[in-house]
Amino acid sequence: MTALDPTTAQLPAQPKGGTPRSGQHTRLWAALLALPTGWMVAFFLSSMVIVVLLSFGRTQADGQPVFSTRLDNYAQLWDPLYLRLFLRSVSYAVATTAICAVLAYPVAYVVALHGGRRKNLLIAAIVVPFFASYLIRMYAWSALLSDDGLVNSLIVRLHLGGGVQFLNTPYAVIGGLVYGYVVFMILPVYAALERMDTSLIEAGKDLYHGPWRTFWSVTLPATRAGLFGGVLLVFLPALGDFVSAQLLGGPKTFMIGNLIQQQFLEGQNWPLGSAMTVAMMIGLTVIMVGYLRATATRSREAS
Amino acid sequence: MxxxxxxxxxxxxxxxxxxxxxxxxxxxxxxxxxxxxxxxxxxxxxxxxxxxxxxxxxxxxxxxxxxxxxxxxxxxxxxxxxxxxxxxxxxxxxxxxxxxxxxxxxxxxxxxxxxxxxxxxxxxxxxxxxxxxxxxxxxxxxxxxxxxxxxxxxxxxxxxxxxxxxxxxxxxxxxxxxxxxxxxxxxxxxxxxxxxxxxxxxxxxxxxxxxxxxxxxxxxxxxxxxxxxxxxxxxxxxxSPTSVFAAGFIGTSNLMPGTYADGSVAVCDGLRIPVPAGHGLGGGEQVSVAVRPEKIWLSELTPDMVRVPGTVVSSSYHGATTQYLVAIAPEVTLTVLEQNLPRMSPEDRWTPGSRVELGWLPEHAVLLR
Amino acid sequence: MSARSRRVERRPAVAVAVTVVFFAWLYLPIAAVVLFSFNSVKSLSTFRGFSTRWYADFVHDADLVTSLVASIGIAAVSAVGALVLGTMLALGLSRIRSRTGRAVGAVTLLPLVTPEIVTGVAALLLFTGVGLKLSLVTVTLAEITFSIAYVTVIVRGRLAAMSTEVEEAARDLGCTPWQALRLVTLPTLVPALLGAGLLVFALVFDDFVLAFFTTGVSPQPLPVRIYSSIRFGVSPAINAVGTVMLVLSALVMVLALIVPRLWGRKSSSLDLITGA
Known part of the structure; x- marks a missing residue:
């Protein structure tokens, strides 16, 4: 063993009053956190609290919203008209999500497994337009699909029929939603396909014969996480969207988003709008928790 | 500089x-x-x-x-x-x-x-x-x-x-x-x-x-x-490892556990391994004897060596050396590393089943507590 | 070529067909906007000849130009603001492992999973509640709040890929914790920060919903301005404005994808977007 030097051996062997270094460090990180946390509390959390509070409020005779403790707004929501609209919104969002998934798989598959060196370029070609103005793209569809728009004039000119009414139909609204949000499905599915071991697919082809059965029994389970993520990323914004229904639809196809928007910027009934917003968030949370539970169980069973 | x-x-x-x-x-x-x-x-x-x-x-x-x-x-x-x-x-x-x-x-x-x-x-x-x-x-x-x-x-x-x-x-x-x-x-x-x-x-x-x-x-x-x-x-x-851990962690060590008595360690019935003096043990302690594989000889043993009979269990050729596993007791197998010297032909190597006599110099055996 | 790669390279015809149609569908409306912005007549169904009259209309519409400038300003300020706050947040969160730290981390991600209309409504109520007059300032405040999460996610991704030993090495070589952050951690993050900043710029520049709820009467951000003119009927001038917007945001997005790659060679925000 090491011989102890007598001069140093007498040094006190005890902790040196606390932990100065890590203390200094933790303070730095805490200081970094303070400002953004304060910001989020001031501008995000507090705004959410106000929405919840105002949902119990009322509108004064002069149109001013004031805080109160009434349940009137929620009672008002329990109206067949609103319930139908809520169900319509959910069904549009579900349809949008399903179509996005069906569309995303072949596209992501081709890019991920057959994209070769242009893989990144192709993904960029998908991403770039989606981050370009959603409003302009919705407007473009409304111009293209209008009764005297390009699509209809082509139909007439090619003698395919007497023109089709696209706008103001659920198809147009759902189509707009798909167009608006499909990228949020493609990206996670693409990432999952990228990570997937392609030898699995080959093994599947040997085992199951035929691409369809291989897809169902190999590719889909292997990319489940990406699909689940994409479903969330599409469903959430689609349910709250109001631009697609505003520009491509009409009153018959309005969604919750249009209703809320009306309360705030046209109807000027903010307390009712707040209650609708809270109700939508509650509905969303319930759907999401149910969905997350279901997918979590499914993933556990799979592994 | x-x-x-x-x-x-x-x-x-x-x-x-x-x-x-x-x-x-x-x-x-x-x-x-x-x-x-x-x-x-x-x-x-x-x-x-x-x-x-x-x-x-x-x-x-x-x-x-x-x-x-x-x-x-x-x-x-x-x-x-x-x-x-x-x-x-x-x-x-x-x-x-x-x-x-x-x-x-x-x-x-x-x-x-x-x-x-x-x-x-x-x-x-x-x-x-x-x-x-x-x-x-x-x-x-x-x-x-x-x-x-x-x-x-x-x-x-x-x-x-x-x-x-x-x-x-x-x-x-x-x-x-x-x-x-x-x-x-x-x-x-x-x-x-x-x-x-x-x-x-x-x-x-x-x-x-x-x-x-x-x-x-x-x-x-x-x-x-x-x-x-x-x-x-x-x-x-x-x-000279001073603990079983040190002996095992650095290099390969043959550990023979047993009971110490009168200058030797009883590994099992009929097998007593002499160990160098100067350890201050009284007798009856559970100890281990450690010998490095390359310190064990299989041939050309000298009179001052500790000798133990054994049976070759396996041999594997490693180019410069040949490694043998030799059983010296039902529970005790030693690893032996032999140099493949120029004067040795492949036929000189022991084959599994051969009866051999192992030997090492007493100072190469280390007593571990 | 091995049997393995040959097998994978046989292209699934249906999927390829879907992909081709997908890309056509993706770019059809964009192409239409750009094409008809150069149409010499007002029609949106027949192209009669090349003209830049709608761009001239746009340039001479002081209102639209003000809105464009306003939108660029909002996007730039928001990008800087979100970058500063989001990076601080990411750095703090990556080092603090307490329960409060995790809670803060979860809260900051909430804007990402909240439908934008909810964020917009909430921001509107907050600003009117505290008596802030709705203006470009309120739009910017709301956009920063909404964008912090994007920056945080991207920067945390980069930080997670960075060995903690790098910061220790800086301290080992004489840096105080603050110097280590300034001289090593932040410079290492530069590519990710550039990517995140450009991404936020593009998102904010194009954002309609939040701006719609939080803007005042005049001047309005460009998307809000376009929205109100669309409601009064389709006009070819909108095509010109739209084309300008599309080109600008596409340019910024392309930069957001390319710059980090050129800079760091290793990571790009594309990887962060795709999670690859």
Whole structure:
């Protein structure tokens, strides 16, 4: 063993009053956190609290919203008209999500497994337009699909029929939603396909014969996480969207988003709008928790 | 070359005090004690290795000396100065990290000169010292490269130069060769040792690789469960292990457990192995006898050897050597390593089933408690 | 070529067909907007000849130009603001492992999973509640709040890929914690920060919903301005404005994808977007 030097051996062997270094460090990180946390509390959390509070409020005779403790707004929501609209919104969002998934798989598959060196370029070609103005793209569809728009004039000119009414139909609204949000499905599915071991697919082809059965029994389970993520990323914004229904639809196809928007910027009934917003968030949370539970169980069973 | 020598005025003091001394150094995480009351002195200019399996506390010890981790108890002295409460940037030690931890946004020159710039040394001196350091690690031609453009071995050299250029009292190396492939690792072992001699800086080298520790170190401390099992020169640690763990961790050891009585150990009925005297045992203690595989002979036994009969269980050819497993008792099998000498033909090798007589010199048997 | 790669390279015809149609569908409306912005007549169904009259209309519409400038300003300020706050947040969160730290981390991600209309409504109520007059300032405040999460996610991704030993190396070589952050961590993050900043710029520049709820009467951000003119009927001038917007945001997005790649060679925000 090491011989102890007598001069140093007498040094006190005890902790040196606390932990100065890590203390200094933790303070730095805490200081970094303070400002953004304060910001989020001031501008995000507090705004959410106000929405919840105002949902119990009322509108004064002069149109001013004031805080109160009434349940009137929620009672008002329990109206067949609103319930139908809520169900319509959910069904549009579900349809949008399903179509996005069906569309995303072949596209992501081709890019991920057959994209070769242009893989990144192709993904960029998908991403770039989606981050370009959603409003302009919705407007473009409304111009293209209008009764005297390009699509209809082509139909007439090619003698395919007497023109089709696209706008103001659920198809147009759902189509707009798909167009608006499909990228949020493609990206996670693409990432999952990228990570997937392609030898699995080959093994599947040997085992199951035929691409369809291989897809169902190999590719889909292997990319489940990406699909689940994409479903969330599409469903959430689609349910709250109001631009697609505003520009491509009409009153018959309005969604919750249009209703809320009306309360705030046209109807000027903010307390009712707040209650609708809270109700939508509650509905969303319930759907999401149910969905997350279901997918979590499914993933556990799979592994 | 100015890298070679410290220019500090307190050279007298520095030679008096060890480069590093640890007293009662302890680190606990909750109930887990990772480093347990470590006492250690590392001399100036020494190449010292902390050797042990992962989780033995060697890296934690290194991190406490560097200042990244606060000791729960005990003190750390570097060059005679108590640095237990000193933050890492004011300690006169530098570290070569396992992941190299190069700064990707700086080129090689910028990386190596980083520490000197922090010290506020003037530009021309920095340029010169960086040049010398790059010369030392043979990377002068890559001064303008980004770390991303370098190979693993080159990155490793940059990390070494970046630490050495500051001429620290102690250089801490945290498994710096672990990420290199075997061939490069061997080459770097030789080079690292040569560099250490040239710069004459104390190296504290942490590794789990016994070959590395044996071939480079002036002294080795074998760590296990937060304590030093044994500390000494490589040959002492290898030849005279003082614990079962030390014997097993460095090299291969044949351990024969048994009961001590009258100068020999009873391994089983009818098999007593004589051991050297001077251990102060009274009799009846449970002990182990350890003999290194290459210390056991299978032929040309001399009269002064301890002899044990056995049966060859298996033999495997390793080019320079042949390794045999020989059963000497129902529960005891020894590994024997025999040189394949020029005068030996393949027919001379023992085949499984052969009855053989093993022999070793009494002083090659180590008694372990 | 091995049997393995040959097998994978046989392209699934249906999937390829879907992909081709997908890309056509993706770019059809964009192409239409750009094409008809150069139409010499007002029609949106027949192209009669090349003209830049709608661009001239746009340039001479002081209102639209003000809105364009306003939108660029909002996007730039928001990008800087979100970058500063989001990076601080990411750095703090990556180092603090306490329960409060995790809670803060979860809260900051909430805007990402909240439908934008909810964020917009909430911001409107907050600003009117505390008596802030709705203006470009309120739009910017709301956009920053919404964008912090994007920056945080991207920067945390980069930080997670960075060895903690890099920061220790900086301290080992004489840096105080603050110097280590300034001289090593932040410079290493530069490519990710550039990517994140450009991404936020593009998102905010194009954002309609939040701006719609939080803007005052005049001047309005460009998307809000376009929205109100669309409601009064389709006009070819909108095509010109739209084309300008599309080109600008596409340019910024392309930069967001390319710059980090050129800079760091290793990571790009594309990887962060795709999670690859």
């Amino acid at each position: 100015s890298l070679l020598h410290h220019t500090s005025d307190d050279a007298g003091l520095a030679t008096a005090a060890p480069a590093v001394s640890l007293r009662g150094l302890t680190k606990s995480f909750g109930r887990d004690t990772v480093v347990d009351h470590l006492d250690l002195d590392i001399g100036k200019g020494e190449f010292f290795s902390l050797l042990g399996p992962s989780g033995c506390g060697k890296t934690t010890t290194l991190r406490m000396i560097a200042g990244f981790s606060d000791p729960s108890e005990g003190s750390i002295m570097v060059g005679g100065k108590n640095v237990t409460a000193t933050p890492p940037h004011r300690r006169d030690v530098n570290t070569v990290f396992q992941s190299y931890a190069l700064f990707e946004h700086l080129d090689v020159r910028g990386n190596v000169g980083f520490g000197l710039r922090r010290k506020g040394i003037d530009r021309r001196a920095i340029g010169q010292r960086v040049g010398e350091a790059l010369e030392l690690v043979q990377l002068a031609d890559r001064a303008g490269s980004r770390p991303a453009e370098l190979s693993g071995g080159q990155r490793q050299r940059v990390a070494l130069a970046r630490a050495l250029v500051n001429r620290p009292q102690v250089l801490l190396l945290d498994e710096p060769l672990a990420a290199l492939d075997l061939k490069l690792r061997r080459a770097m072992q030789v080079e690292l040792k040569a560099i250490q001699r040239e710069v004459d800086i104390t190296f504290l080298f942490v590794t789990h690789d016994q070959d590395e520790a044996l071939s480079m170190s002036d002294r080795i401390a074998i760590m296990n469960n937060g304590v030093i099992e044994q500390c000494g020169r490589p040959e002492d640690v290898y030849e």
